[in-house]
Amino acid sequence: MPKSTFHSLCGEKKQRLIDAALEEFSRRTFSQASLNQIIKQADIPKGSFYQYFENKEDLYLYLAEAASGESKRLLAGIEMSNPGTDAFEAILRTTEQSFRQTNIDPRYTAMALLTMLDDSDFIRGIRERRASERNTIRLLEQDKARGLIKPEVDCELVANLISAFSLRELIRSGKDTEAYLKNLRAAVKLIQEGVSL
Secondary structure: OOOHHHHOOOHHHHHHHHHHHHHHHHHOOOOOOOHHHHHHHHOOOHHHHHHHOOOHHHHHHHHHHHHHHHHHHHHHHHHHHOOOOOHHHHHHHHHHHHHHOOOOOHHHHHHHHHHHHOOOHHHHHHHHHOHHHHHHHHHHHHHHHOOOEOOOOOHHHHHHHHHHHHHHHHHHHOOOHHHHHHHHHHHHHHHHHHHEO
């Protein structure tokens, strides 16, 4: 997590560092991302970076926590506004809101999806703790308990299928958010039809 000196930074300098890190982590896996490139893009001295964060892992965790908190907030809002929402609708609505609302940068989604391509110990640990995947599995398990999903369905496998397609489609669609969301909706519908009772 960031050091107190990071929190003391002026807003513009802090945002430059966050933007540079998001840009790098949303284009490359954590293992491929270059801390030197982040520092260069943020236009800060290398020594200053270490006054704000311990290392690249620390910076990545900070961004991952910010994304996770926003995702939890969106999902909670969807569940509260319509408690009967099924898992697939909640997944789609959370994704759509994260791409369309200005307070959520789509680079966070790209960053999260790229964790599927990185097999480093650090990223494996993040995948195991990631709240969004646990929430997806929890929602699917709830639907199974409600009799909406076949009892033999492996909810973790379904969550992985949706994540894998989402990553592939995000890479393929590039910056075309509407094409990405349209194809994700079609894929989720197909998966839902296959596992629903």
